[in-house]
Amino acid sequence: MTEAIQIGNRTITASELISLLASYQMLPHLQRELIIDEAIEQNSRSANVAICTPEEVAQAKQQFYAEKQFKNEEDIQAWMAHQGLTPEQLEVIITRKLKIEKFKQATWGNKLESYFFQSKTKLDKVIYSLLRTQDVGIAQELYFRIQAKENSFADLAREYSLGPEAQTGGLVGPIELNALHPIMVQMLSSSQPGQILPPTRIADWFVILRLEKFIPAQLDEFMKVRLLNELFETWLQEQQKQIMSAPRPEAETGRQGQGDQPLT
Incomplete structure (x- = not known):
């Protein structure tokens, strides 16, 4: 049957x-x-x-x-x-x-x-500020204005940044490093909190970065x-x-x- x-x-x-x-x-x-x-x-x-x-x-x-x-x-x-x-x-x-x-x-x-320590560099988190534009001239001008403290990073990001970070004054995170572009990972990993990084070409964008906080991963x-x-x-x-x-x-x-x- x-x-x-x-x-x-x-x-x-x-x-x-x-x-x-x-x-x-x-x-x-x-x-x-x-x-x-x-x-x-x-x-x-x-x-x-x-x-x-x-x-x-x-x-x-x-x-x-x-x-x-x-x-x-x-x-x-x-x-x-x-x-x-x-x-x-x-x-x-x-x-x-x-x-x-x-x-x-x-x-x-x-x-x-052991697996945690092998993966830790990817699991660490950062909070950072981001300003991006497709115009290198604008990026350079905004970088110098931030450096000279003519305007705050947040105000310029709200006005000029072309990504969703404009809604938060450029602030992004906390976010794991493995979720970011490799160039951004290298830039943020080698910088100190508060340091303004000059305009850098990443894909179609010229980005200005500032590390706000580095958050090491914990094996909780x-x-x-x-x-x-x-x-x-x-x-x-x-x-x-x-x-x-x-x-x-x-x-x-x-x-x-x-x-x-x-x-x-």
């Missing part, structure tokens, strides 16, 4: 399902989740990734319910019905998220400090979570690339000609 699912008036067989997942561009997401499950399974034996205490499960449930904004049992039951889930499946979803976090910690938790809890997720996503993308580049078995190639498609 062919397995099938009923959605509205349409009956979808198992052989059709893979084709539909590919058509709706959902196969990469399925592949991603399968990679995660396999990694958790492989690591659980040595790192106890799969072991969740009752206290951890209870806390994970509370967090999950809060994220979904469930107010009572009726909300939970209604959501489960909408998703087509049983209580057992809901339990799996909640504990799986917990296991993923345990897997991240077991795999990269002891590497966060928020940063640890962020870096842990970065390492996890980098690993996951690499796993997906390896699967996509791996040669397909002849057996799967043969089945593909009969209508089925491999997950890769």
Whole structure:
């Protein structure tokens, strides 16, 4: 008997399902989740990734319910019905998220400090003032007026700057250095707060910069979570690339000609 699912008036067989997942561009997401499950399974034996205490499960449930904004049992039951889930499946979803976090910690938790220091120069933040124009003559004139204190940087930025920074008197940030143009990073990283940097050509603009404040990145809890997720996503993308580049078995190639498609 062919397995099938009923959605509205349409009956979808198992052989059709893979084709539909590919058509709706959902196969990469399925592949991603399968990679995660396999990694958790492989690591659980040595790192106890799969072991969740009752206290951890209870806390994970509370967090999950809060994220979904469930107010009572009726909300939970209604959501489960909408998703087509049983209580057992809901339990799996909640504990799986917990296991993923345990897997991240077991795999990269002891590497966060070294990764942080490798990335620190990109994670540092700056607050700076910016004035940009496409006319080199105007840029030079404005620079000398600021230097001579004839006008404030903020007033001239409001009047002459051609970017959104004009709305804030040229003030930008805090913003991470990795979000800025490389030339701006070099200029700001080598300057002192309050120093006016002369007009410099960056792409189509002539920019005048002044560093207001340098904010070193800190390895606090928020940063640890962020870096842990970065390492996890980098690993996951690499796993997906390896699967996509791996040669397909002849057996799967043969089945593909009969209508089925491999997950890769």
